[in-house]
Amino acid sequence: MKRSVPFEIFRYAAILAAMAVTLVPILWMVSMAFKPIGEWSATGADLTWWPRQPTLANFQFVFGHSTNDLIVALDHTAVKPILSSLLSAVFGTVIAMSAGTAAAYGLSRFGSGQNLPLALIQLRLFPPMAVMIPVMIMWAFLNLNDTWWGLALIYGIVTLPFAFWLMKTFFDDLPREIEEAALVEGCSRLRVFTRITLPMMRAPLASAALFVFILNWSDYLIALLLTTREWVTIPVYMASLSSSMTGQLYGAKAALGLIAAVPPVIMGIAIQRHLVRGLTFGALKQ
Amino acid sequence: MSAVTATIAEDKMEARTKPATPNEGARLGFRLTLPAQILVLFISAFPLLMQLYISVTDWSPLSGIGWWNAWEMWNSFANYTDLAADTRFWSALQRTAIVMLVCVPAEFLLGLALATLFADDFPGKRIFYSILLMPMMVVPAVAGYMFFMLFQSGGPVNDILSRIVGGPVTIAWLSDPTLALIAVMVADIWQWTPLMFLILLAGLVGVPEDQMKAATLLGANAWQRFTTIVLPKMKTIIIIALAIRVIENFKIFDTLYIMTGGGPGVATETISVYIYKVTTQDLIWGYVAAIALAILIVLSIVAVYAMKRMAKGREVPV
Amino acid sequence: MSAIHLKNLTKSFGDFAALKTMDLEIADGEFMALLGPSGCGKSTTMNMIAGMEEPTSGRILFGERDMAGVPMGRRGVGFVFQNYAIFTHMTVRQNLAYGPKMRGAAKAEIDRRVGAIAEMLQLSPLLDRKADRLSVNILQRVAIGRSAIMEPAIFLLDEPLSNVDAAFRAVMRTELKQLQRQFRQTMVYVTHDQLEAMTMADRIAVMDHGVLQQVGTPLEVYNNPANVFVARFIGAPGMNLLKGMPAESDRGLVVDLGPLGVTPPLPDELAPAVRAARGDVLYGFRPEQVTLAERGLSMPVSFVERIGARTIVHLGEGEGAVKAVFENDVGSSVGQIAVVAPPASSVRVFDAATGLAVKAG
Numbered sequence: 001m002k003r004s005v006p007f008e009i010f011r012y013a014a015i016l017a018a019m020a021v022t023l024v025p026i027l028w029m030v031s032m033a034f035k036p037i038g039e040w041s042a043t044g045a046d047l048t049w050w051p052r053q054p055t056l057a058n059f060q061f062v063f064g065h066s067t068n069d070l071i072v073a074l075d076h077t078a079v080k081p082i083l084s085s086l087l088s089a090v091f092g093t094v095i096a097m098s099a100g101t102a103a104a105y106g107l108s109r110f111g112s113g114q115n116l117p118l119a120l121i122q123l124r125l126f127p128p129m130a131v132m133i134p135v136m137i138m139w140a141f142l143n144l145n146d147t148w149w150g151l152a153l154i155y156g157i158v159t160l161p162f163a164f165w166l167m168k169t170f171f172d173d174l175p176r177e178i179e180e181a182a183l184v185e186g187c188s189r190l191r192v193f194t195r196i197t198l199p200m201m202r203a204p205l206a207s208a209a210l211f212v213f214i215l216n217w218s219d220y221l222i223a224l225l226l227t228t229r230e231w232v233t234i235p236v237y238m239a240s241l242s243s244s245m246t247g248q249l250y251g252a253k254a255a256l257g258l259i260a261a262v263p264p265v266i267m268g269i270a271i272q273r274h275l276v277r278g279l280t281f282g283a284l285k286q
Numbered sequence: 287m288s289a290v291t292a293t294i295a296e297d298k299m300e301a302r303t304k305p306a307t308p309n310e311g312a313r314l315g316f317r318l319t320l321p322a323q324i325l326v327l328f329i330s331a332f333p334l335l336m337q338l339y340i341s342v343t344d345w346s347p348l349s350g351i352g353w354w355n356a357w358e359m360w361n362s363f364a365n366y367t368d369l370a371a372d373t374r375f376w377s378a379l380q381r382t383a384i385v386m387l388v389c390v391p392a393e394f395l396l397g398l399a400l401a402t403l404f405a406d407d408f409p410g411k412r413i414f415y416s417i418l419l420m421p422m423m424v425v426p427a428v429a430g431y432m433f434f435m436l437f438q439s440g441g442p443v444n445d446i447l448s449r450i451v452g453g454p455v456t457i458a459w460l461s462d463p464t465l466a467l468i469a470v471m472v473a474d475i476w477q478w479t480p481l482m483f484l485i486l487l488a489g490l491v492g493v494p495e496d497q498m499k500a501a502t503l504l505g506a507n508a509w510q511r512f513t514t515i516v517l518p519k520m521k522t523i524i525i526i527a528l529a530i531r532v533i534e535n536f537k538i539f540d541t542l543y544i545m546t547g548g549g550p551g552v553a554t555e556t557i558s559v560y561i562y563k564v565t566t567q568d569l570i571w572g573y574v575a576a577i578a579l580a581i582l583i584v585l586s587i588v589a590v591y592a593m594k595r596m597a598k599g600r601e602v603p604v
Numbered sequence: 605m606s607a608i609h610l611k612n613l614t615k616s617f618g619d620f621a622a623l624k625t626m627d628l629e630i631a632d633g634e635f636m637a638l639l640g641p642s643g644c645g646k647s648t649t650m651n652m653i654a655g656m657e658e659p660t661s662g663r664i665l666f667g668e669r670d671m672a673g674v675p676m677g678r679r680g681v682g683f684v685f686q687n688y689a690i691f692t693h694m695t696v697r698q699n700l701a702y703g704p705k706m707r708g709a710a711k712a713e714i715d716r717r718v719g720a721i722a723e724m725l726q727l728s729p730l731l732d733r734k735a736d737r738l739s740v741n742i743l744q745r746v747a748i749g750r751s752a753i754m755e756p757a758i759f760l761l762d763e764p765l766s767n768v769d770a771a772f773r774a775v776m777r778t779e780l781k782q783l784q785r786q787f788r789q790t791m792v793y794v795t796h797d798q799l800e801a802m803t804m805a806d807r808i809a810v811m812d813h814g815v816l817q818q819v820g821t822p823l824e825v826y827n828n829p830a831n832v833f834v835a836r837f838i839g840a841p842g843m844n845l846l847k848g849m850p851a852e853s854d855r856g857l858v859v860d861l862g863p864l865g866v867t868p869p870l871p872d873e874l875a876p877a878v879r880a881a882r883g884d885v886l887y888g889f890r891p892e893q894v895t896l897a898e899r900g901l902s903m904p905v906s907f908v909e910r911i912g913a914r915t916i917v918h919l920g921e922g923e924g925a926v927k928a929v930f931e932n933d934v935g936s937s938v939g940q941i942a943v944v945a946p947p948a949s950s951v952r953v954f955d956a957a958t959g960l961a962v963k964a965g
Contacts, residue, residue: 011403014403018418019414021476022420028435029435032435102321103318106314106319107319111315112316113323123326124533125585125589126585127536133340133578134333134336134337138336217425220426220543221558224562238427253431254431261428267423268419268422269419276485280527496685497689499676504706506706507677
């Protein structure tokens with residue numbers, strides 16, 4: 001429908017306002033990540049929106065290179081937290097996607113596991129905080145505390161509902177004719193699943209995996225409870241950074257925040273098309 | 287974007303293919319769903335029983351005995367009666383409700399307004415869309431840290447305000463009880479309005495264009511079209527969007543905890559923060575288990591009720 | 605009720621000229637069909653009449669009133685969409701009441717009007733049904749009723765039968781025509797189906813590639829196509845057109861059909877015009893008017909379609925192919941030589957260069 005000129009002006013004005021609100025927090029952190037220590041904390045007229053003397057010192061600092069400005073010693077660098085975040089998120093995704101895809105196929109094609117859709121929604125409904133006591137006890141018992149594989153296991157379970165529901169709707173959408181043809185040709189059902197269906201589903205699988213990865217990568221609370229020192233993840237590490245000498249290590253934290261924020265934002269834009277489906281448990285398809 | 291179809295959880299659950307050899311299909315189906323079933327059981331049944339067991343004891347990780355021996359510390363149902371009288375718990379619950387009642391409607395209205403602006407094509411739409419979605423992809427803890435920086439008394443929020451009023455502004459956002467709560471809610475709204483926007487836009491473009499034109503031809507103005515056509519058609523989608531945000535908002539922790547740690551005092555202590563503190567600082571796990579169970583039970587009742595309501599008013603494609 | 609005048613109407617979408625030029629007078633109370641293949645500009649024309657799109661240039665008048673800048677909600681047109689665009693989340697009653705309600709009519713008034721229109725369209729028993737599970741003919745009536753309740757001066761219908769089963773179309777056509785007689789409004793009906801246009805319309809405007817080709821009653825358009833496009837488009841199958849060179853003979857003016865080796869005579873009344881045009885012509889005749897004859901076009905049968913009441917015999921191949929339609933089965937079979945001849949009165953002549961019909965004097 002045709003829109004009037006005043007409407008167009010209003011639209012762009014409103015969108016630009018929304019863009020400003022959206023971008024200011026992000027840009028402030030980006031700017032902070034490149035600010036030298038002297039510009040971190042300032043009041044009134046000294047406040048700088050853009051670094052006057054942009055520097056990579058913050059990034060060097062979190063990776064353990066002390067610089068002239070920052071003579072604080074870190075008891076450990078960001079390398080291991082980054083590794084921990086990566087390993088736990090990747091293997092958490094592997095667990096969620098393997099179990100979720102298999103179960104989604106089982107339900108979509110053979111009607112097995114009728115209880116799963118609801119059980120998994122309920123799993124998502126409860127605050128993680130309300131189930132963490134037994135998890136902490138169990139993880140301690142299984143020697144999984146403060147390990148990336150312990151995190152990966154709980155991540156795999158926590159994001160299983162998303163993996164399952166996403167893949168279920170993808171399988172439901174997939175026409176069965178090809179599979180049925182292969183069955184007629186004499187393939188076993190398992191072979192049809194692994195050799196025909198899964199290869200056809202490469203793109204949906206990739207989208208679902210990215211979606212699950214973002215969720216795992218974004219966790220803070222679970223890692224806060226289940227890791228203490230060795231395998232803390234980036235957000236936990238970031239939050240713990242502060243020093244009695246300099247107070248808040250703004251720049252260093254911002255640098256870490258940037259490192260943590262970039263991958264999911266890029267992946268999120270890459271799977272934009274499937275975001276609605278993922279976030280609504282497949283109830284809405286775009 | 288093509289048409290949007292809305293289906294509800296229980297739809298389409300029956301398998302559509304009749305297996306050529308029923309046994310083979312059923313067996314494979316069972317094996318395929320087994321890992322997921324085990325994981326679900328692993329995280330629900332056993333922990334639930336453990337939680338139930340511990341919740342009637344005074345057990346704590348510091349008590350020097352294994353949890354399985356917690357019966358030695360049996361305190362009948364003291365944890366539950368304590369909970370009923372725990373003002374800190376109730377005020378945390380109340381605070382959680384306030385945050386939800388402010389954030390979810392705000393996110394909904396802002397998201398809907400934005401979605402309306404994006405309903406038809408205009409130059410730059412794609413790039414604006416991608417940028418506006420960014421907040422929801424930022425790691426929540428990082429978002430919390432962003433707003434922690436923004437709301438420093440020497441931070442950019444005060445800087446912007448001082449430019450507006452033309453004098454120095456040094457509001458101590460995060461150390462004032464009311465302002466801290468506002469700051470926390472602003473962060474939540476910033477991060478999750480995009481989700482509402484995304485879902486509602488998907489619903490909005492699914493409203494049949496011909497019916498909108500028909501309404502226009504019959505003399506409906508923009509507002510009338512919105513209330514008589516758009517809203518009724520989006521009912522299911524709106525319910526889904528609100529439900530998702532209510533559920534997620536109830537769990538609010540990451541951004542808030544990074545920004546204020548629940549403080550100042552208990553000014554921003556929501557239910558998750560409260561449980562976290564009791565778990566990690568007071569370490570009275572028997573009591574925590576009781577709180578957690580109480581919440582699980584209440585949520586389950588709400589969930590079952592909601593599912594029943596939704597199944598009754600089930601609406602299939604628009 | 606109102607007449608519609610389209611004056612020098614054009615519409616471009618970027619570089620694409622959807623409507624190159626359009627001048628059309630639609631009389632008050634007339635049923636006008638806009639007929640043409642998809643992409644011919646018929647829907648664009650109608651959308652402009654409805655006000656859904658602005659013309660690039662030219663004017664649209666309803667009676668004396670210029671419609672430029674009048675928004676679609678205020679034009680007083682009823683519009684029936686291809687898919688009917690029924691509000692599926694409402695009942696039939698709510699659908700019918702929608703227009704008056706939006707304009708703030710009183711409750712009693714709305715009830716009265718809904719009752720009246722439902723009575724007329726035989727929708728009374730269905731008023732409280734939800735509109736998402738109705739059969740197409742009911743949907744069509746609801747769509748018409750929903751517009752008719754506003755008492756529009758003009759009714760626009762956008763291919764309302766294209767989603768309907770072939771078997772059901774005849775029923776729907778009859779119903780539509782009856783409704784039009786009842787309402788007596790000016791109706792503009794867009795379709796690509798000539799049968800619909802021929803059976804329902806008072807006049808047909810044939811369009812192609814954004815250009816109006818011919819306006820006339822169904823029989824005029826059928827009998828005297830204005831150009832080669834209309835000749836081929838109207839009729840099923842379309843008119844046979846054979847390329848030939850006019851030649852003088854002792855029988856008067858004839859046309860030399862080249863490889864077919866015959867020189868049938870041209871109608872006398874057309875002779876002066878053909879002579880004046882000097883050039884190749886297209887010798888046209890309707891397949892239905894062909895008869896088997898002793899002398900005439902003798903051609904091999906290439907294909908025979910027997911479709912019950914009629915038999916279509918395909919003769920020859922390529923440019924010189926001819927189709928003949930017979931009411932009864934004829935004994936022809938593939939490979940046979942058939943001799944067919946059109947009666948002199950049915951012959952139409954077109955200028956091969958311009959494609960326009962050659963008219964007498």
